[in-house]
Amino acid sequence: MTDKKDILALIEKAETTHELTKDEIVALLIDTEYEAEFFAAADRVRRMYVGDEVHLRGLIEFSNTCKQNCLYCGLRRDNKKVNRYRLGPETILDFATKAKSYGYRTVVLQSGEDEWFDVAAMVDIIKKIKELGLAITLSVGEKPREVYQAYRDAGADRYLLRIETTDKALYEKLDPGMSWDNRVKCLQDIKELGFELGTGSLVGIPGQTIESLADDVLFFKSMDADMIGVGPFIPNPDTPLAGEAGGTFELSTKVMAMTRLLLPDINIPATTAMESLNPQGRVLALQRGANVVMPNVTEGEYRQLYLLYPGKICINDTPAHCRSCITGKIQGIGRKVAETHGFRVKRA
Numbered sequence: 001m002t003d004k005k006d007i008l009a010l011i012e013k014a015e016t017t018h019e020l021t022k023d024e025i026v027a028l029l030i031d032t033e034y035e036a037e038f039f040a041a042a043d044r045v046r047r048m049y050v051g052d053e054v055h056l057r058g059l060i061e062f063s064n065t066c067k068q069n070c071l072y073c074g075l076r077r078d079n080k081k082v083n084r085y086r087l088g089p090e091t092i093l094d095f096a097t098k099a100k101s102y103g104y105r106t107v108v109l110q111s112g113e114d115e116w117f118d119v120a121a122m123v124d125i126i127k128k129i130k131e132l133g134l135a136i137t138l139s140v141g142e143k144p145r146e147v148y149q150a151y152r153d154a155g156a157d158r159y160l161l162r163i164e165t166t167d168k169a170l171y172e173k174l175d176p177g178m179s180w181d182n183r184v185k186c187l188q189d190i191k192e193l194g195f196e197l198g199t200g201s202l203v204g205i206p207g208q209t210i211e212s213l214a215d216d217v218l219f220f221k222s223m224d225a226d227m228i229g230v231g232p233f234i235p236n237p238d239t240p241l242a243g244e245a246g247g248t249f250e251l252s253t254k255v256m257a258m259t260r261l262l263l264p265d266i267n268i269p270a271t272t273a274m275e276s277l278n279p280q281g282r283v284l285a286l287q288r289g290a291n292v293v294m295p296n297v298t299e300g301e302y303r304q305l306y307l308l309y310p311g312k313i314c315i316n317d318t319p320a321h322c323r324s325c326i327t328g329k330i331q332g333i334g335r336k337v338a339e340t341h342g343f344r345v346k347r348a
């Protein structure tokens with residue numbers, strides 16, 4: 001399955017049927033000769049199914065406190081070098097109000113798994129932000145079903161919880177104390193409760209194979225996910241994975257483009273981690289299948305303290321600067337900033 005005719009036939013099959021076997025996905029992910037054709041096919045599918053508009057979601061990183069200990073993450077509880085913070089509800093609401101004033105239609109509330117924000121506190125924050133007319137995406141980790149239910153009842157629209165890897169043994173090695181089966185159960189609960197479901201993978205974690213990345217994409221399809229965030233693993237010097245190689249920009253965008261080909265109508269962000277590895281990373285990702293960007297709307301020193309990995313972009317910039325910067329980049333490639341809430345429209 002490696003000669004020219006076969007690879008081009010596989011790209012055409014992916015583009016026209018949106019179905020590939022695991023072996024076929026692997027063949028395309030390892031091919032380096034026809035990457036340009038592969039990315040062009042993902043870009044055509046993006047345009048055909050979700051159009052030229054780019055949805056902006058304003059990201060509020062409201063707490064860097066975490067009870068978990070994921071080996072790859074700078075916020076892990078054993079990282080004593082982190083200066084921990086949590087934003088009060090009024091500050092979160094203030095940042096959401098400003099996000100609205102910059103023209104964002106969605107805010108993403110992201111944090112470590114921080115028990116200080118109990119159900120009542122989160123429900124109150126969600127309700128107040130909903131009064132602004134914004135869509136809300138939550139990215140706050142694993143919770144019991146009844147907690148997800150309470151968030152949903154309060155008005156949260158979407159939930160992001162990356163599976164990180166579908167290799168169960170690898171997941172449980174890198175996320176000590178956590179259970180892969182429970183993570184899948186959380187994703188199922190989120191889906192059943194009527195959230196738009198977001199998941200995704202970390203590309204390049206030590207021990208991951210191309211076969212397991214192919215499994216990841218098939219998993220996204222089996223879950224009928226509405227949003228998929230794929231990003232490179234970037235080693236953090238203050239974690240046990242400090243000396244590891246990390247993921248590459250190219251492979252991350254290949255997994256992302258494959259996701260667009262097989263789940264043609266979903267929302268796919270050009271991730272911050274991609275641009276942290278490549279100065280043109282988000283624009284390139286938007287030309288390889290992505291249709292969403294999540295600019296940071298957190299203000300002040302907090303941006304620097306939410307340091308998952310080194311080299312994170314925008315940590316010294318203001319929300320206003322990021323808004324005009326990303327708008328310029330989007331318009332610079334002939335695309336347009338969307339003015340709708342940007343929910344998935346099922347077409348496939």
Ligand code: SAM
Nearest residue numbers: 072073111112113139141162232233234308309
């Ligand atoms: N605590 C929540 C969770 O884990 O789902 C949400 C916040 S967590 C910081 C968001 C994502 O950051 C994770 O799903 C993980 O994929 C990503 N991440 C963590 N450490 C990273 C690293 N070193 N390089 C790239 N991405 C990383």
Ligand code: SF4
Nearest residue numbers: 066068070073076112
């Ligand atoms: Fe905590 Fe999420 Fe980082 Fe894991 S990835 S340590 S759960 S913030």
Ligand code: FES
Nearest residue numbers: 314317322325326
């Ligand atoms: Fe933050 Fe460009 S998006 S500086």
